Amino acid sequence: MTLATLTKPWAAFSYGFLDASAKREMRRKMLKAIAVPGCQMPYASREVPMARGWGTGGLQVTLTLLKPSSSVKVIDQGADDSVNAASIRSFLSKVSGAAETWDTQAATLIQSRHRIPEERLRADQVLVLQVPNPEPLRPVEPNMSVARQMHADADYGRLWLILYEQMVRSGRIMEGAAYPALVNRRHVMTPSPIPRWDVPKLHMAEHLTFLSAGREKRLYAVPPFTQVEPLVFSDVPYQVEDHGALRCHRSGVTGYYMNEIPQDNGGSVFELSDSNLGIKAIRRAEGAQVEIGPTWYENGKMPQ
Amino acid sequence: MAYVATRGGERAIAQSERLYRAELGQIDAARVDTLRKTLPMLIDRVMGEASLYEPDLAALALAQAGGDLYEAVLLLRAWRTTQPRLSIAEPVLQDRLFTHRRISAAFKDIPGGQILGPSLDYAHRLLATDVLRGRPFTPAPVDPAPTPAPACQPSLAAWQKAHGLVADPAPVEVAPDDIPDLTREPLLFPAKRAHTLQSLARADTGGMLALGYSAMRGYGSAHPTVNELRLAEAEVRVRHPRGTVFSAGRVKVSQAEVTSKGKSGLLELGFCATLGWNEVKVISGATLDLNARGAAKGSPVEEEFFLYHTEPVEASGFCIHFKLPHYVTFQSSLDALRGAKAAPAPTKPEQVPA
Numbered sequence: 281m282t283l284a285t286l287t288k289p290w291a292a293f294s295y296g297f298l299d300a301s302a303k304r305e306m307r308r309k310m311l312k313a314i315a316v317p318g319c320q321m322p323y324a325s326r327e328v329p330m331a332r333g334w335g336t337g338g339l340q341v342t343l344t345l346l347k348p349s350s351s352v353k354v355i356d357q358g359a360d361d362s363v364n365a366a367s368i369r370s371f372l373s374k375v376s377g378a379a380e381t382w383d384t385q386a387a388t389l390i391q392s393r394h395r396i397p398e399e400r401l402r403a404d405q406v407l408v409l410q411v412p413n414p415e416p417l418r419p420v421e422p423n424m425s426v427a428r429q430m431h432a433d434a435d436y437g438r439l440w441l442i443l444y445e446q447m448v449r450s451g452r453i454m455e456g457a458a459y460p461a462l463v464n465r466r467h468v469m470t471p472s473p474i475p476r477w478d479v480p481k482l483h484m485a486e487h488l489t490f491l492s493a494g495r496e497k498r499l500y501a502v503p504p505f506t507q508v509e510p511l512v513f514s515d516v517p518y519q520v521e522d523h524g525a526l527r528c529h530r531s532g533v534t535g536y537y538m539n540e541i542p543q544d545n546g547g548s549v550f551e552l553s554d555s556n557l558g559i560k561a562i563r564r565a566e567g568a569q570v571e572i573g574p575t576w577y578e579n580g581k582m583p584q
Numbered sequence: 585m586a587y588v589a590t591r592g593g594e595r596a597i598a599q600s601e602r603l604y605r606a607e608l609g610q611i612d613a614a615r616v617d618t619l620r621k622t623l624p625m626l627i628d629r630v631m632g633e634a635s636l637y638e639p640d641l642a643a644l645a646l647a648q649a650g651g652d653l654y655e656a657v658l659l660l661r662a663w664r665t666t667q668p669r670l671s672i673a674e675p676v677l678q679d680r681l682f683t684h685r686r687i688s689a690a691f692k693d694i695p696g697g698q699i700l701g702p703s704l705d706y707a708h709r710l711l712a713t714d715v716l717r718g719r720p721f722t723p724a725p726v727d728p729a730p731t732p733a734p735a736c737q738p739s740l741a742a743w744q745k746a747h748g749l750v751a752d753p754a755p756v757e758v759a760p761d762d763i764p765d766l767t768r769e770p771l772l773f774p775a776k777r778a779h780t781l782q783s784l785a786r787a788d789t790g791g792m793l794a795l796g797y798s799a800m801r802g803y804g805s806a807h808p809t810v811n812e813l814r815l816a817e818a819e820v821r822v823r824h825p826r827g828t829v830f831s832a833g834r835v836k837v838s839q840a841e842v843t844s845k846g847k848s849g850l851l852e853l854g855f856c857a858t859l860g861w862n863e864v865k866v867i868s869g870a871t872l873d874l875n876a877r878g879a880a881k882g883s884p885v886e887e888e889f890f891l892y893h894t895e896p897v898e899a900s901g902f903c904i905h906f907k908l909p910h911y912v913t914f915q916s917s918l919d920a921l922r923g924a925k926a927a928p929a930p931t932k933p934e935q936v937p938a
Contacts, residue, residue: 299666301768322770327661332901334908357912364908366594394912412905423881425773425888450924456917475916495898497770521919540915553912 296343297375302326306344310490313501318463318508319431320414325497335368335393337494338410342372342391345406350378353387358395358537358553365393382556385573394457396478398536398554399573401487403504409472411493414500416460416470436468436511443511453512453519461510468511469500477520477537481576482508524580528552531561535580608650619643628836628860629653633896634660635767635786637835637859654900661897665767672760674821674829678739681816682834686737689810690843696737701815740812741841741853750843751850773888780876780887784869785858788896795890796868804875804885808842808867811853815861835859840866842874852877 294300302324309323328336328343346352354369356362360382368391373380381387384397393410401407417427420438430436439460446454457473461482471479472491482489482502492499502508512518527534529541529549536557538550552558557572564570576582620627620643630642634657641660649655685701688694712721744750756777758764766782775783784792800808817834824830839857846852854874856866875885884890893899 293666297666299668302665305768322772324768324770326665326767327658327897328665329662331658331904332898333903333905334901336901357909361594362909363597367597370594393908394910412902423888424892426881452920452924454920454924456920457913473910473913475912477916495902519923521916522923523919537912538915539911540918553915 293375295376296346297328297371298326298340298343302340303344306340309499310341310344310501313490313499314488314503316467317503317506318467318469318500320428320469320498320500322497323499325494328494329371330368332495333412334364335391335410335494337492337496337499338391338393338408338490339368339371340494341408341490341492341499342389343375345389345408346372346376346378348377349388350376351381351386351388352376352378353381353384353390353556354392355390355395355397355555356393357539358397359555361555382559384554384556385571394473394475395537395553396474396481398552398557398575398577400576401485403486405487407487407489409474409489409491411470411472411491411498412495413458414470414491414493414496414498416458416468431467434466439468439511443513447513447516453516459510461508463502463508464506465509467500469502471508475521475537476510476518477523477577479508479510480518480520480582482506484508520582523550524577526550528558528561531558532565533558533561535577536575604650608647611644611647616640616643616647619646625861629789629862629865630656630660630860632858632860632862632865633657633786633788634664635782635859636660636664654896657896658901669765669768671822672763673832674760674823676818676837678814678839679736679742681737681814681818681837682735683733683737683814683816685815686812687810688740688812690740690812694740694812695743697733699733699737737814744811744851749851751846751848751852771891775887775891780873780891781855781857783891783895784856784873786896787865787869787891787894788899789862789865791894791896791899792868792872792890793864795884795894796871799871799875799885803883804871804879806844806846806852806854806871806875808844808854808871808874810867811841811843811851813840813863813867814838815863836861838862838866840870842867842870844874846877 298306305324309321313319313321325337325340328339330336330339342352352369352372353360354365354372356365359365369380372378384390384399387405389406389408390397391408391410396407415424415427417430417439419442421427421430443453443455446452457475458470459476459479460468461471461479463469469491471482484505484507485502486504488504489502490499491501510518521537523538524535526538528538528551530551533552537553539553540548540550542548560570560572564572620639626646627639627642630646630653631637631639634642641663645656645659648659683699685703686699688698715721741750745752764776764778766779771779771783815838818837819834820832821829822832837857837859838861839855842854843851852874854870854872856869856873858865872885872890876887879886882889
């Protein structure tokens with residue numbers, strides 16, 4: 281027996297870029313995150329060949345989950361062809377041999393920045409959300425060690441207070457994206473800067489969601505069939521963006537989250553934010569055989 | 585398929601990268617070699633922030649990034665993190681450093697002597713414009729001292745400790761293999777001492793200067809006196825699997841120890857060391873370290889504040905990420921804004937009779 285027979289042939293990088301010790305730490309922290317839904321787990325967060333703040337947290341989770349048989353979809357703002365999504369997707373397939381896809385239905389693994397696809401995710405799919413700031417308490421407590429103590433004490437009073445103050449000042453809750461939500465009735469998490477439209481999709485979902493912030497070195501999870509409740513007062517219902525009646529000027533589809541495109545004439549047109557859903561709708565209208573899966577929203581409304 | 589035609593996606597990013605690289609031209613070994621030889625201070629700064637001592641790779645990273653320091657540091661960090669940790673070197677001791685420069689502002693003269701070493705501190709900062717007119721600048725030769733300074737110097741703090749002048753917290757005994765490693769563990773607060781020092785060692789020079797300077801100007805309570813500043817070479821002593829300890833080579837290191845009188849009535853010390861020679865960084869870092877004890881939450885001299893905000897890869901990455909599209913979140917805010925405009929004005933509180 282020689283040393284050579286005991287070792288693998290030399291390779292410039294490990295499979296899936298991250299080395300075995302990094303992946304082991306990731307697996308442990310990801311399992312821990314599943315065990316305590318919504319609770320932020322600190323992790324080492326290795327440097328990856330992309331700048332911090334560009335999806336490095338999501339990337340480390342995705343790289344840990346990837347295998348050659350995976351089919352990976354990457355979106356930014358809902359679009360597969362957005363420049364950074366394209367860059368991440370090509371890196372993922374290059375280092376793992378996984379197939380690339382734009383189709384939500386065909387993907388086994390979806391890494392996303394700021395959106396959850398409109399088609400319902402299944403139990404055999406994993407969603408990885410990129411998170412810039414994992415701390416829902418940041419607006420009331422920028423110090424991370426103090427905020428950590430507040431989570432331990434379930435001390436969320438000041439978070440309720442800012443929602444109340446918004447109502448007093450503006451007549452409504454003014455939170456835009458990244459609306460704080462209570463997970464499994466214990467930890468408040470930020471669902472990452474997804475629009476309010478997308479937060480109800482996480483509630484009692486069939487799929488597993490990981491949320492990972494590479495720069496801030498924290499990851500957390502929403503396991504399947506877990507309660508995710510946006511913070512609301514009992515007499516003030518949760519309000520998603522008023523997009524239910526908007527119509528996509530390209531595909532003609534209505535009832536989903538839209539991008540507003542300002543026009544020269546002073547008005548606006550709207551287009552579907554979930555770009556692949558738009559493509560599928562157009563192709564179907566052109567007569568192609570395209571399968572569009574069931575969507576979370578029906579006729580612009582989230583069924584209760 | 586008109587839906588996607590307006591976005592360039594893959595082609596756009598490929599061409600954008602080509603455009604950038606076209607400006608830099610061909611990168612060859614000669615260019616890397618020239619950078620390494622002619623810009624030692626820059627190479628040192630990059631190696632320190634990357635926490636990777638490899639001048640050739642640092643020069644390569646600078647060449648590849650066209651001199652963008654944050655890009656160069658990221659290139660090196662991303663390479664470094666894939667490398668296995670083969671061995672942990674023995675601790676470097678002050679009095680074993682091969683010292684090139686060692687000064688103290690605390691005393692006129694110190695045991696072992698003040699050694700100026702290489703420095704521009706007292707140079708007149710005049711541009712050698714003749715160089716551009718074809719007359720090369722040739723530095724005057726150094727006249728060696730009649731008696732060379734000893735290679736190793738004692739630590740000044742050791743003298744102060746012997747005189748009972750310095751607050752001397754008991755060292756925490758850690759086996760070399762158990763030293764916490766910031767590159768393999770998250771930084772949490774209150775930070776382990778090893779994490780603090782490692783974090784300072786790889787901090788961004790400019791960021792550290794900004795926060796350190798704010799402390800020096802008065803946003804910190806302790807005014808630093810440079811107890812000892814050293815530029816040195818350290819022997820990297822590692823244990824061979826057979827048990828023999830051998831030197832794997834030397835690395836340039838810089839360290840600063842600053843001091844001020846603490847509340848205890850004793851001198852307190854702040855410390856910072858880094859790979860490579862970088863005086864501004866270690867003096868700033870040591871000043872922050874000195875001020876960190878008991879600092880108020882959220883003040884610039886609080887450990888959590890300055891360590892998080894001087895991490896070059898994290899800070900620069902997050903800064904440039906704002907170039908990424910944010911139109912989904914912006915749309916969400918617009919919706920709330922329009923909703924508030926449309927909503928009836930908040931009801932006025934009822935008038936309570938006086």
